[in-house]
Amino acid sequence: MKNFSFLISLIVFNAIIFSSCNNKNQLQLVSNGVSNYEIVIKSDASSDIKNASGVLQKYFQIISTAKIPIVTEEHQSINKKKIVVQVQNINKNQLKISTENSNIFIVGGSDSAVQNAVYEFLESYLKCKWYSPTAEEIPTSKNIVLSNTINYSYTPNITTRTVHSKLFYENPEFAAKHKVTTNAFPYYVPSARVHTFNKFIPEEVFYKTNPEYYALRGTKRLPTQLCLTNNEVYEIVKDSVASLFRQYPDANVISVSQNDNQQYCTCEKCKIIDETERSSSGTMIQFVNKIAANFPDKTISTLAYQYTRKPSKTKPLSNVLITLCSIECDRSAPIEENCIDFSEDLKGWKQITENIRIWDYTTQFTNFLAPFPNLHTLQPNIQLFSENNATWVFEQHSHNPSELFELRSYITAKLLWNPSLNIDELITEFTNGYYKESGVYVKKYIDLVHEKIQEDNDFFLFLYGDPSQAFNSFLKPALLKQYNSFFNEAEKAASSPEVLNRVKCARISVDYAILEACKKGISEDFQLVISDKNGTKSINPVVNQKLINFYETCKKNNITLMNEMGFTVEEYFNNYKKSLEVASQPNKAFAKKVTLLTKPKKYANENPQTLTDGALGGSNFYANWLGFEGANLEAIIDLEAVTEISSVSTAFLQVSNHIVFFPVKVSYYYSNDNQKFEKLGVLKNDTPLTKTSKINDIKYFNLEFSKVKARYIKIIAENMNKAPYWHHAADLPSWIFADEVIIN
Template sequence: MKKFCQIAFVLMVLLSSCQDKNLQIVSNQSTDYVIVIPENADSLVEHAADEIQYYMEAVSGAKPEIRKLADKPAGPSILVGWPVEAKETKPATVHISVSSEQLNIGGGNSRSVLNAVYFFLERYANIRFLTPGAEVIPENPYFSVPGDLDFSYTPEITTRTVHSRLFYNNPSFAAKHFVTQEAFPRYVPGARVHTFHRFLPESVFFDKHPEYYALRNEERRPTQLCLTNPEVFKLVVEAVDSLLKANPGAEVISVSQDDNTQYCQCEECKAINKHAKSPAGSVIDFVNRVARKFPDKQISTLAYQYTRKAPENIKPEDNVLITLCSIECDRSAPINEKCRDFAQDLEDWGTLTDNIRIWDYTTQFTNFLAPFPNLHTLKPNIQLFRDNHAKWVFEQHSYNPSELFELRSYLTAKLLWNPDADADSIISEFLKGYYQEAAPFIQKYISKVHKEIKADSDFFLFLYGDPSQAFDSFLSPDHLIQYDNWYEEAQAAVAGKPEILERVKRAGLSVDFALLEAARQQISPEIGLVQTNDDGSNTVSVITHERLERFKNVTREGNITLLNEMGYTIDEYVGQYSEMLKRAGATNLAYQKPVELLTSPKKYANEDPRVLTDGAFGGPNFYANWLGFEGNHMEAIIDLEKEVMVSEISTAFLKVTNHLVFYPEKVQYLTSKDGTTFSEFGVAGNQEPLTRKTRKNDIRNFTVERKPQKTRYIKIIATNILTPPYWHHGTGLPAWIFADEVMVR
């Protein structure tokens, strides 16, 4: 008993000592503190006071009053909104300190005061703002802060943007994560990026003034502007002036190249680029001249693709904002490891200007929901930008839901605020808060998929790639089955929590999508479109059919509507996949039959003609099992190996118009009994000819049905348009056609 009393006494002394070192703001759900704001507090500071009042009550049960300074009572107070007076203070600085019975939450400006409040709530009240509808608010009826608290922080990246609808559609959530509420803050609406065609629309000027546009192979094309034409400069200045006058509050306007690489090669433009040792030379020369006309505005332009290399012998004007883009980089490792040429470009631009905006990319734009294991690269990449003095960073996420969308949005925002933060801890705290008991299983998936891609040093994780590229790597059949099992266990762990279960199901969509795409290609006996019955016949895989139904239901319930940036919808994907399942389950007389190509394919599907009859089916991206023909027609002969009755022939073709993949003008089918003399079976024309309004991404079966006839050989001639029309950004370049499974019935 005596020993117990001694221990109790020591604990009481320690507790009393700890309390003496803390500023006790709430005690047993009661507080004497008052929130005080300046007499001239603006709406942001007033909102900051409202927020700390709301969350203090949520945490502790105590609701301190809000008073203006003139009404401040004697006694303890929480001062919100007083400027920080230290010499090193900048507008972005946040400051939190304790003096006697006073807690001071301030900043370099009103926005920073609000930032300081949210930082305080996270750091000292342990609140986590996970998503707009999910917050972790721990209860603490004895809320206190360290009595010696004196904290200041100035984020080195001062304009932080995460391209996620979680932030854009929820401004209050964006504020809690210190990121912008729009993609292009302070920009002129409608003139934010790729603006050359907006200033001089081809439909208005090209017919009468082709000289305003790029000279390519001795031919004028409306792909980019001729930047040495004096009339082009005059018209662009007039357009910029008009837009700025219509938007007097805007500070930035983009004068930037269009989204293609077909820049002008006239003698005058070539001379500037030669002197600058980069095609960026003519762009910077042009933009500098525009910037001198508007010295009180920022003129933004791109260092993107062909202009990414910094020029020599010319510097951007002080009011020119260089937006440097990392679109080509391999995302399987940090930029400093696998994209050294971009890192060098960043350093080189840094010697020319302090006015750099980074446009980085963090998702797979061709397949939003595909597994994209790049979480380990976010921190080192943002540190690279910070270390090279980039003050403005735009992380282009998918905007629409993608793999682990909520986690990615949360993590990226946290790292933009503090590039040195512990990324693993951030991921862990999010998983535990958002997925609760399911968190360990999702953590296993994240750890494993990243471990596997790190082990595959040759893998190129591309923004415009496809899951099929990883089926012998981090998405191998064994790995996919393991990932799927973990997500099944995750769902079981929260089966009694409907809201958390829905979150877990959404998280598992990436593995479901990868398995559906793997099934297209019949990559293993366990993962395929069809299953072989005891009698040797094939039927549609029940597992794949059920997975497609789950994918459809979860995306609909989660308001997930788009599969990629080209507008290909989930409904279209599900519909086409359902039709493909029917095709896969049907008898195909061409299945596994030999194919002879009379024209040459290029690059994709290993240029293997058997792709046309292998029983696997291509998806919405050209990497997945499509046989491609660039700038030439497709001619192939299939040998059915014996004479059979044929009444229908069908071939699937892909369309991805922004990547110069178009439907054939027509597909002609011919038949023969001897392989030498062919007669026409029928012609399937393109019912969706290419126009300015043509959908970017789609799949269509070119089918001919007729009265049955006996044949052994089938010739297919798909007519390529060869080059896009003059108004397309790829005009003058070779057009592609991509074909997949030929079905013969």
């Protein structure tokens, strides 16, 4: 009953806004499509203020058909009321919306604050909603009435707000409506935004002649990071920074920051500083402070990231911007609950600097399109940042279309502007507005998948994880069926092709999870192939149709990437078709015993039978791949009886940024006594690793030969053993990951 009363009150409230009324406590802005108001700006108003006034005029006309004129103060009419749009002498980020003597004042402390004030007025008082660049909800009425007692003031704590989404980057007007930046690194030198050590002192130029410029790792100098106590390194970086500021005079921020690895310098000088500072950020802050001292009118940005995340004892200079990164955190719960070390580091930096930029992460980078139920963490995390001197927050989403892309972009921007907004109300507002009559079913999916992950206290929701990790949790078979049914209902409810297409885009994450579940064969309902009563295998038609629907929806909506490594939807589609082909063909190795002669590590439960269990690996090493770190794969498969064969194939994975490389070569042998083995053939990797190799790929090492009779098949896949010197993980052990062995 209480909720029903609230709904009635809301209806009455909206009716008052868009109705004709002569109450002295109300302002009649528009009556029957006519207005007695003018939008008043100063004669010397900037182009930004003129544009903001034009936006206000435009939406008044869309709502009521009344075109309210824009005039300067010198030309305002005596007998007309005013809507004043101007900059005032208040905090540069503050905005105010107020009424006085039947006039309306929409003001801010800067041009950008005035623009924010205009959009806040349109959204909060005229009820305009902008869900995506192509979906908005604008009320229409010949009469617009507002309260005559408005006195609203707001100053956001987070003053630079970025959501890493092309919806904002490619649509500046949409970004303005949501008060976020139109690029990831506003104010920065374009060519020096992050991970800049190798840009200032590139390995290709300096490493062979000056290895002392680089990090000492054990007994070797490696071009992974710089040696920050080397004075020549300081001079080169200082000169590079000066050159770039001259090249980009309008930029006022440059990044002087570590490369994207943890291979920092351990030479005696660097080591003493880091030990004294009780953090590896010690050498970093001392180095960056030294650079920053040369550019007092500019900002030098650096990273507090991985090995430099813990605060140093040395305080950063006032023109040093600390960019604190939360990459390690579990996303199944708020940071203060599941990533206490990070929250403590944030509070530690707060004690020594007021210049903090947060680099937060909101998607699964290895699987953009997978269910990633972390929406319940966004608000408490942003509140944590806001309360700890983070005036600049960069929420790194996928940039490209991903799971619930429009919804995530919308609510993240809303929370950056006002962290106290109710997250559930925001989600409901969006699902009802964007998915219309289908929204209730999309919301049911969102609610249930988030409820289920919060019930699983042991689940680590990782940025570099995989849906296969959740098949015993929030993606278990019964839940996948339920999610699928929600989207079936949502599609049935859609009353227009446009809404139906939005629903299909929303369901691609569930479809992707189901496709991966079938590849792994997690239950009888989720299988790649089915068998008839004679045991003849054929491709599961449900899976085939699901794959086609997934691909066609992605293609229609320009959804092109599966992950940050550049693995495309097209490649996924073709690889999946190959998996269907592999799964449907006979395999004499299926379910046969595997003996490993070398020891695997960590993944696929280190289970040798991963190689013959019929489950096929995906594009991520969590998904049914058997991994070997710094060692070869050597395995023997027992076919249980002497069998005639003429081909053997093994799939291998490459994820080069995670030190997962294809084997150098794969050798196949056969035997009938498991003692003496004869060589069947050797396949060299015809795409050896280079700096330009595909980051994410799957390769089949398929050998065909004249028929032989064999019981035992030996496979030896030769590991590179270590990452090459130019790789960010130089000299660290490399991995090989193997999947299903097919013998026929």
